Amino acid sequence: MTQTxxxxxxxxxEAYNKLKDxxxxxxxxxxxxxxxxxxxxxxxxxxxxxxxxxxAKEEQGKQELRVRQLTQLLENAKVGEAPAANGAVxxxxxxxxxxxxxxxxxxxxxxxxxxxxxxxxETYSPQSPLGRGVSDKKVGADAQYELPNGKxxxxxxxxxxxxxx
Numbered sequence: 001m002t003q004t005x006x007x008x009x010x011x012x013x014e015a016y017n018k019l020k021d022x023x024x025x026x027x028x029x030x031x032x033x034x035x036x037x038x039x040x041x042x043x044x045x046x047x048x049x050x051x052x053x054x055x056a057k058e059e060q061g062k063q064e065l066r067v068r069q070l071t072q073l074l075e076n077a078k079v080g081e082a083p084a085a086n087g088a089v090x091x092x093x094x095x096x097x098x099x100x101x102x103x104x105x106x107x108x109x110x111x112x113x114x115x116x117x118x119x120x121x122e123t124y125s126p127q128s129p130l131g132r133g134v135s136d137k138k139v140g141a142d143a144q145y146e147l148p149n150g151k152x153x154x155x156x157x158x159x160x161x162x163x164x165x
Contacts, residue, residue, distance in 0.1 A: 011077045011078070011079055012079070012092070013079050016074070016077055016079050019070055019073065019074060019077075020074060022066075022070060023067065023070040023071065023074065026063055026066060026067050026070070027067055030063055031063070034056060034059055034060045034063060035060075037052075037056040037059070038053065038056045038057060038060065040052075041053035041056050073113075085161055085162050087138050087139040087160060088136060088137065088138050088139075088160065089111065089134045089135055089136060089137050089138075089139075089157060089160045090111070090135065090136070090160075091111050091112055091113075091126045091131075091135070092111070092112055092162060092163055093110075093111055093160045093161060093162055093163060094108060094109070094110055094111075094121065094159075094160070094161050094162075094163050095108070095109055095110075095111050095134060095157065095159065095160050096108040096157075096158040096159040096160075097134065097143075097155040097156065097157055097158060098155060098156045098158055099153070099154075099155055100153075100154050100155075103156075103158070106158065107122070108121070108122075108159075109121065109122040109123060109124045109130075110122070110123045110124070110163050111123075111124055111125075111126055111131055111134070111135070112124075112125075112126070112163065113125060113126075121163075129145040129146050129147070130145050130155075132145065133145030133146075133155070134155065134157060137157050138157070139157050139158065139159060139160055140156070140157065140158075141156070141157050142154060142155070142156050142157075143155050143156075143157060
């Protein structure tokens with residue numbers, strides 16, 4: 001999946017191709033489509049009271065923001081292999097932790113860039129406090145991370161396996 005250090009984002013070839021395809025769609029067919037929507041709404045008359053026009057312009061703004069995000073991400077991407085299943089927590093892995101060592105209070109999440117967020121699994125960035133706390137730790141190890149209130153939280157790493165899309 002991904003490993004971000006400062007300005008470099010590590011991606012598998014599959015992830016890079018997926019993001020590149022999305023960028024090509026947004027800068028090609030999607031741009032043409034939104035331009036047509038704006039032109040059609042503009043022909044309806046007074047733009048101050050034209051809901052369709054304003055909605056299309058807002059959609060255009062969101063698309064252009066996504067284009068900028070993807071462009072920056074891909075410019076700084078390095079293509080590499082998926083993480084090894086060696087029991088150490090790394091970006092691109094599904095991690096299960098127990099809070100305060102209580103194996104009844106667990107959380108399973110994908111440690112990856114938000115680009116991989118999906119409905120089927122919660123995603124935490126490697127730069128998040130939890131992500132930084134568990135990165136490079138082995139299964140069975142204890143880890144700590146800072147909560148927003150400044151206190152430290154303790155977790156035990158129960159499982160770390162490569163993500164399978």
